[in-house]
Structures are given as structure tokens and as C-alpha cells.
Amino acid sequence: MRDIKGFLRGRGIAPSFHRVKILEYLLSCKSHPTVDMIYRELVREIPTLSKTTVYNTLELFYRRGVVLRFSIDGKKMRYDGDTTPHSHFVCEVCGKVYDVRLDAVPVVPKEKVDGHLVKGCDVFFRGVCRECLKKTT
Amino acid sequence: MRDIKGFLRGRGIAPSFHRVKILEYLLSCKSHPTVDMIYRELVREIPTLSKTTVYNTLELFYRRGVVLRFSIDGKKMRYDGDTTPHSHFVCEVCGKVYDVRLDAVPVVPKEKVDGHLVKGCDVFFRGVCRECLKKTT
DNA sequence: TTCTCTGCAAACGCTTTGCACGGAT
DNA sequence: ATCCGTGCAAAGCGTTTGCAGAGAA
Numbered sequence: 001m002r003d004i005k006g007f008l009r010g011r012g013i014a015p016s017f018h019r020v021k022i023l024e025y026l027l028s029c030k031s032h033p034t035v036d037m038i039y040r041e042l043v044r045e046i047p048t049l050s051k052t053t054v055y056n057t058l059e060l061f062y063r064r065g066v067v068l069r070f071s072i073d074g075k076k077m078r079y080d081g082d083t084t085p086h087s088h089f090v091c092e093v094c095g096k097v098y099d100v101r102l103d104a105v106p107v108v109p110k111e112k113v114d115g116h117l118v119k120g121c122d123v124f125f126r127g128v129c130r131e132c133l134k135k136t137t
Numbered sequence: 138m139r140d141i142k143g144f145l146r147g148r149g150i151a152p153s154f155h156r157v158k159i160l161e162y163l164l165s166c167k168s169h170p171t172v173d174m175i176y177r178e179l180v181r182e183i184p185t186l187s188k189t190t191v192y193n194t195l196e197l198f199y200r201r202g203v204v205l206r207f208s209i210d211g212k213k214m215r216y217d218g219d220t221t222p223h224s225h226f227v228c229e230v231c232g233k234v235y236d237v238r239l240d241a242v243p244v245v246p247k248e249k250v251d252g253h254l255v256k257g258c259d260v261f262f263r264g265v266c267r268e269c270l271k272k273t274t
Numbered sequence: 275t276t277c278t279c280t281g282c283a284a285a286c287g288c289t290t291t292g293c294a295c296g297g298a299t
Numbered sequence: 300a301t302c303c304g305t306g307c308a309a310a311g312c313g314t315t316t317g318c319a320g321a322g323a324a
Contacts, residue, residue: 098253116262116267
């Protein structure tokens with residue numbers, strides 16, 4: 001993405017220094033980081049950054065549809081700056097989350113299901129990732 | 138399910154009184170309860186029950202494939218005694234979780250995807266449930 | 275006895291809240 | 300002066316851990 005500030009303004013979010021940095025990191029990162037991972041990475045170049053700000057910013061981003069979020073373990077949330085349709089593969093061994101793009105995958109009707117208004121669909125695959133498969137062999 | 142004790146034994150789990158009760162409740166319940174909901178319901182008829190036992194039991198059930206579990210909010214886990222293939226609809230308004238059975242839904246190949254060994258697939262729909270739709274109207 | 279199930283209480287970890295300071299309008 | 304972004308510290312809450320007592324084999 002080229003114009004991050006314009007993108008944020010377009011979503012009704014003032015593009016402060018911290019917010020731009022956090023979104024930049026999220027867009028450059030494919031590891032579906034937790035708050036702690038984001039904080040630990042960014043505090044290296046922004047020593048005054050606080051974790052509260054990371055929480056505030058991600059909550060704001062999430063409510064405005066700038067990022068996706070989900071939880072694997074029920075303890076910590078993971079954030080994804082890629083909001084294009086794709087699913088995730090979660091490794092049961094190492095816990096890593098990989099992006100998966102399959103045409104075969106649902107992408108189900110944006111219509112009503114059982115009377116419920118469907119706004120989106122998240123797909124998670126579980127198993128053993130290729131890295132952990134190697135180690136086991 | 139008729140023979141819960143036999144079912145548990147078959148999974149290598151000693152069918153203690155508490156365990157049978159917890160599994161019975163999970164099988165009779167479609168609300169995808171949290172630990173707290175299970176505890177509050179069962180402690181009424183088993184006053185000596187402790188939350189630790191509920192945690193222990195559910196962890197055991199989960200590891201042995203007796204129940205499914207997932208998290209909506211990243212804080213608490215929800216448990217599902219129905220292990221047959223189905224997906225879930227999560228209401229963004231009231232937080233309730235509904236079962237959804239769609240032939241159209243993925244049920245993707247139990248094969249490798251991007252080199253990862255796939256063992257299962259969870260599908261979550263998000264939106265506004267029929268009850269909350271009524272209230273909004 | 276020995277092994278397992280159970281349960282209280284404390285410890286943990288992630289997230290939220292309360293509140294105040296400082297910069298921008 | 301007002302509004303908003305930021306950050307420290309404390310509180311909150313679901314879950315895990317340590318450990319001991321009770322019960323089954």
C-alpha cells in the first residue's frame with residue numbers, strides 16, 4: 001500500500017505517527033502477530049511506545065475494518081492486516097499461522113443462512129505445518 | 138448417545154461421575170457453553186463440583202477428541218460436544234453461537250495444503266443472528 | 275499401598291480501565 | 300479552552316498450577 005495516511009483518513013482515523021507505524025508493520029508482516037509481538041517489534045524504533053497504545057490502536061483498526069483479528073488459544077488475539085479473502089492454517093505443534101488461498105474454499109454466499117444475516121466467513125485449517133512435518137520425520 | 142460410560146472408556150477415559158455428567162450436559166446443550174456456564178449449570182445438582190474439575194475434564198476431553206473447542210473473543214473458550222462436521226455462526230451483536238449445516242460449506246480435502254498436513258477445518262460465519270435482526274427492525 | 279480424581283487457593287497472562295499529561299486545533 | 304492521542308499503573312477475568320486430601324483398585 002502506498003498512501004497509508006490517506007487510507008486511514010478514508011476510514012475516519014486520524015493518521016498519527018504511532019497508528020501509521022502499527023499499520024505499516026501489520027501490512028508488512030505475515031505472521032499474524034499478537035499485541036505483544038507488535039509491541040516488542042515496534043518499541044525498538046519507538047522507545048516511548050506503550051502497550052496500551054498498541055491495544056487502543058488495534059481495537060480502533062478492528063472496529064473500522066482496517067484489520068482482521070482472531071484467537072487460536074482463547075488467551076491472546078492475533079491481528080491480520082490483510083483483509084482480502086483468504087483462510088488460515090494453524091499448526092497444532094508450533095502454533096504458527098499460515099495464510100491459505102484455495103479457490104475450493106467456501107467463500108459462501110453473502111446471504112442469509114438459517115435466517116441469520118451473514119457478513120463474513122472465517123476458515124481455519126488445523127494440522128501439522130510443513131516445518132514441523134520435517135522435524136518429525 | 139446411549140452409552141456414555143462405554144464411549145468414554147473407548148477413548149481411554151475413566152468414566153467418573155463428574156466426567157459423565159459434564160459430557161451429558163455438553164451433549165444435551167447446543168449453546169457452545171463456556172467453562173463458567175457449564176460449572177454454573179452443573180453445580181446446582183452437584184454442589185461439591187469445582188471449577189478446576191471442569192477445566193481438567195474439558196482439557197482431557199479435548200485432547201482425546203471427545204469435544205471441540207474454539208474461542209470467539211480471545212478470552213474464554215467455548216466447548217462443543219457435537220463432533221460431527223458442521224460450522225458455526227457467531228452473532229456480532231449478542232455473541233450467541235449457532236450451529237450451521239451447509240452442504241455448500243468447504244469440508245475441504247483431508248490432504249496437504251501448501252505442504253501442511255490438514256487434520257481438520259473450522260468454519261465460522263459472522264453477522265447478525267435472526268433474533269437480533271428482529272429487535273433491530 | 276499406589277494411582278487417579280478432585281478441589282481449594284495462589285499464581286499467571288492477556289486485556290481493559292482509570293486517570294492524567296501533552297500536543298494539536 | 301477543548302479535544303484527542305498517548306502511557307503508566309492498577310484492576311479484571313479466564314485459565315493454569317501446586318499441592319493435599321479422598322477414593323478406587
